[in-house]
Amino acid sequence: MPRSFFARDATVVARELLGHVLARQDGDTVLRGRIVETEAYLGVDDPGSHAYRGRTNRTQVMFGEAGHLYVYFTYGMHFCMNVVTGEEGVASAVLLRALEPLVGIDCMRVRRGMRPVDQLCNGPAKLCQAFSITRDENGVDLETGGIWIEDEGTYPGEIATSTRIGIRTGRELQYRYYVSDNPNVSPGKPS
């Protein structure tokens, strides 16, 4: 997808990413997964966002150019990946919460402990483990970094919204988007 696709409001990008395909060239193999769940995180006006308290060393890529990855480490052991959105200088991003595995499933299963296919990418830290996304990928450009997002032209089915999962502030905002009938959506529940 062109950078202009990401350089829009995070809530718009989050919804439109459903049905698109995340791809990674990983050595000799290619990994592909259809995006079925996302969340939008804005900047200084969004108490649920890492960027709420302004620019820090950790959140600086959220303030940068759209179309780059923001990967953060949390709970002492997990990574989660976002795509930076909006105009440069204003923080916003879309968290990728769940994928439907398409290509490279054997590789994903090895990394995920040989679990069933619908448990390989049904959560933000799980899909990072399946795609081997770590802090090394923080700041990577989706146009040149070997990780990219394509429009396969697949109609995503019925889209539902809810509040976001796992946050303590900004709970009232309906910034989570998911394909309601897809078995790969994460099991987490809004609070």
Place this chain on the structure above:
DNA sequence: GACCAGATTGTCT
């Protein structure tokens, strides 16, 4: 199925 504790460290106050 629901519920709960433990893991484990970067980041910010």
Place this chain on the structure above:
DNA sequence: GACAATCTGGTCA
């Protein structure tokens, strides 16, 4: 020093 945009494996039903 508190807490985190989470996951897993255990218990009890």
